[in-house]
Each structure stands twice: as structure tokens, then as C-alpha cells.
Amino acid sequence: MKYISTRGSAPSLSFEEVVLTGLASDGGLYVPETLPQFSHSDIEAMRGMSYQELAFTVMKPFVADALSDDELKGLIAKAYSTFRHNGIAPLVQTGHNEFILELFQGPTLAFKDFALQFLGQLLDHILKKRNQKVVVMGATSGDTGSAAIEGCRHCDNIDIFILHPHQRVSEVQRRQMTTVLDDNVHNIALEGNFDDCQNMVKASFADQSFLPDGRQLVAVNSINWARIMAQIVYYFYAALSLGAPARAVNFSVPTGNFGDIFAGYLAKGMGLPIDQLIIATNQNDILHRCISENDHSKRDLVHSLSPSMDIMVSSNFERLLFDLYDRNGASIVTLMDALKNGGGMTLGEAELAKAKTLFSSFRLDDAEMVKVIKDVFEQTEYLLDPHTAIGLEAGRRARHDHNTPMVCLATAHPAKFPEAIQKAGLSDAPLPHHMADLFEREERYQVLSNDMDAVQKFIGSHLRT
Numbered sequence: 001m002k003y004i005s006t007r008g009s010a011p012s013l014s015f016e017e018v019v020l021t022g023l024a025s026d027g028g029l030y031v032p033e034t035l036p037q038f039s040h041s042d043i044e045a046m047r048g049m050s051y052q053e054l055a056f057t058v059m060k061p062f063v064a065d066a067l068s069d070d071e072l073k074g075l076i077a078k079a080y081s082t083f084r085h086n087g088i089a090p091l092v093q094t095g096h097n098e099f100i101l102e103l104f105q106g107p108t109l110a111f112k113d114f115a116l117q118f119l120g121q122l123l124d125h126i127l128k129k130r131n132q133k134v135v136v137m138g139a140t141s142g143d144t145g146s147a148a149i150e151g152c153r154h155c156d157n158i159d160i161f162i163l164h165p166h167q168r169v170s171e172v173q174r175r176q177m178t179t180v181l182d183d184n185v186h187n188i189a190l191e192g193n194f195d196d197c198q199n200m201v202k203a204s205f206a207d208q209s210f211l212p213d214g215r216q217l218v219a220v221n222s223i224n225w226a227r228i229m230a231q232i233v234y235y236f237y238a239a240l241s242l243g244a245p246a247r248a249v250n251f252s253v254p255t256g257n258f259g260d261i262f263a264g265y266l267a268k269g270m271g272l273p274i275d276q277l278i279i280a281t282n283q284n285d286i287l288h289r290c291i292s293e294n295d296h297s298k299r300d301l302v303h304s305l306s307p308s309m310d311i312m313v314s315s316n317f318e319r320l321l322f323d324l325y326d327r328n329g330a331s332i333v334t335l336m337d338a339l340k341n342g343g344g345m346t347l348g349e350a351e352l353a354k355a356k357t358l359f360s361s362f363r364l365d366d367a368e369m370v371k372v373i374k375d376v377f378e379q380t381e382y383l384l385d386p387h388t389a390i391g392l393e394a395g396r397r398a399r400h401d402h403n404t405p406m407v408c409l410a411t412a413h414p415a416k417f418p419e420a421i422q423k424a425g426l427s428d429a430p431l432p433h434h435m436a437d438l439f440e441r442e443e444r445y446q447v448l449s450n451d452m453d454a455v456q457k458f459i460g461s462h463l464r465t
């Protein structure tokens, strides 16, 4: 399997190279040259598999050149060994043909664990084999950071630097990152927003001359293809539990950087019968505006009660555009230049029409989201986190029919976001046992101005030899 860049001029890479490269040298994102296909009977044969068996079956075609079957099985076993639920991704029914897929049973309580505990094991394996040391640099709006730190902290060959927007993540999210005191783990609170953090990470990948000779950056954001790949698995898992391949399923996905829902789009492309894919956004609604009215223009980023989705420029949208524009890299360069320099992009008529057949969308503001948390708790005693509340309500409003099951991805545990829960007039969800003393733990992080030089100097001076 080869991987190609969405901007058409970077070299194509193998799986191992793509995992270590992150951003393509032409500024694009890597995608597989062809998408593996599963037939109706292949998917039938997946019924009854454990999460780990399914992960092996779904990911194998993407990695077959790089990992033996036993190696892949071993990495999967270790990655999911720290999850707190035997089912790994349990489904909970909240209404008629309406389900929540709990993706927060991993060690850091968000869906990011599915890909990042696996990526941590994968990087450790590859780097030990190559006897190579790397620098991980990532941007987080709150959840990627802690999952990446948890995944990488035990890797001797990694120094990890995570940028989060200063005072723009919840206190639980910050402490999950900053109380990890291993000497290869570094947290930077950037005086800016998530887009500033992500821009700085992407610019640093484009010019890595600030690193000492022999070191390279590796991405833990969904820039890294392995992140998306691992997230495809739970779409298969949920759909199989609800009757696939005989029965189609809809998914509603709280969306920010467009990685999670893009994994659902790929699952559909691989043969999984998915009917609707619903993009659920908060007030930072560029994706909803794009799908509903072809308005993909940047606006000021609003600080919301669902902070993990406070993202304006959704990195993975570029991967979708690449497909919409028949994989023509030059078209993507034009669109991305317009977004960067002109503040927005307009999709062609045919491409917008295609996007509308693939995705529905819905937007909720804070007040609407808080009401959903309150109403759902009153009716079912199920406590939603703010991101999941947006996904659930968007699914209810945007689904076309009630005979097809609708699965809302529960992307985080409510204990991470007490502010929204309190606004709904409810008592905080307790932190799970392994985090019970989070507020007593010592923190370490560095506040830095939104200045590339300052960040890169900080990284350079904190690398272990």
C-alpha cells in the first residue's frame, strides 16, 4: 500500500514512512493510494469479533507491508489493554433506534485514546527497530494532548511537546496533560487559540531546521494517517453490533478537525453500509456553513462550552476535498491558498453537490447544548458531555428516517467538562478511580507567547541527548 499527498507533488510513501513523516513536504496530507474494500460477505465474517480482532482485520490491509500479523496483533493488544470497559466501545441505547457509542473508556477519557494508544505502541515499535530518536510535536484543543502524552510517555525514543491554547481548555483537560512529569514530556500553553497552535505545528513540520541534526518531527495529530486508520475500526464495530451488513446505520459525529467523521466516510468507502454521516458543530460552525450554504469562510474563533471543538480550520477537510476534486492535487493547492490568504474558499457546484450527498450537518450553540444535557438527563439519567450532546441533538434533527439506527459518537467523558454540566443544573460526574487525585497532583507547563521562535527555542533547549 502506497500513500500519496493531497497536494500532488510530494513523494509517495510506505506505511512506515507515512507514520513518521506527518505532513507531506508539499504541505498536503497523506491518504492511501487506494482504499481497501470489504465485500458483504467479508463484513458478515466480522460479526461476533472482539474489538481487538476487528481492529486487526480492518487495519491489516493498510499496514501489511510494514507489520507482520503477530506484530500488529501485539500492538493492538497492548493499545487496548488500559481501557476500562471489556467491550472497549460499548453502545448504550438512548431512544428508539438511537444509540450512543461510548468512546471515552480509554485512559484519558476521550475518543482520542482509540488511535493514540495504538499510535504510541506503533511508534515505539518502529523507532526501536530503527534505533531512531524523534521529536513529537502536537497541537491540542484539550483531548489529543493527554491521549498522546499517555501513548508516548513510556517511549525512550520520543521527546513530546504539546501546545494547548492557554486558558482555553478545561481544568481537567489541562491537568491531565500537565501533571505528567516524565522528563520527555513538555506542555506549552500558547497565548493564542487552537488554530494558532495547529498553524505553529504545521509550520514547524514544513521547516524543521530548528531541530538538531538527525532529529525529525513526528505528528500525533490527525495529520498522521495512522490516527485516521485506527478510528475507522469503531464504525465497523458499532454498525456490526446493530445488524450490518444486512442493515445500514447512520452516524452523528461531534466535529472539529474533521478527522473522526472522515474515518466514518472511509469506513463507508470500504464497504460498510452507512446511510447518513451527520457533521455536528458548535458555534465554530465553518463545516456546517460549508455543507449547508457553501460558505467556508474563517470567522473569529469563539470560546465555547465544548472547547475541544473550538476549531476554525479543520485540518482533515483537505482529505475530503481531495476526493471531491477527483484527487487532483492542483485544485487542492488553489483552494488551500484561497483559505490561507483570502480567508475562505468556495466549492465548485459539482463538488458541493457531492459533499451534500455524503454529509448532512447541524449546528448548536452553548444554550441549546446545555438544554440537551439537562433534558436527556431528566428523561434517561444518562449524563452527556457537551460534545456528545451536540452530536446527539444534531443526529435527532438531521436524520432522515427513524427506521435506520442512528449512532452518536460519545467523544468524551462528562467529567472532563464540569462547567457545562453545572450550567445544566446537574451535579458533576465523578472522575474515574485512576484520576481521583488529579487536583492534588503537581503541574508543570510553560506559558509562551504566540511566537514561532519562542516555541522552537523552547523545544530545542528541552530535548534529551
Ligand SMILES: Cc1ncc(COP(=O)(O)O)c(C=O)c1O
Pocket (backbone or CB within 6 Å): 110, 141, 142, 143, 144, 254, 255, 256, 257, 258, 259, 260, 261, 308, 309, 387, 411, 412
Ligand atoms: C471531545 C471531542 N469531541 C469532538 C472532537 C472533534 O473531533 P475531530 O477533530 O476529529 O472532528 C474533538 C477534537 O477534535 C474532541 O476532543
Ligand SMILES: N[C@@H](CCOP(=O)(O)O)C(=O)O
Pocket (backbone or CB within 6 Å): 139, 140, 141, 142, 143, 144, 145, 220, 221, 222, 223, 256, 257, 259, 308, 309, 315
Ligand atoms: N479536539 C482535538 C483537536 C486536535 O485534533 P486532532 O484530531 O487533529 O488531533 C483535541 O482535543 O486536541
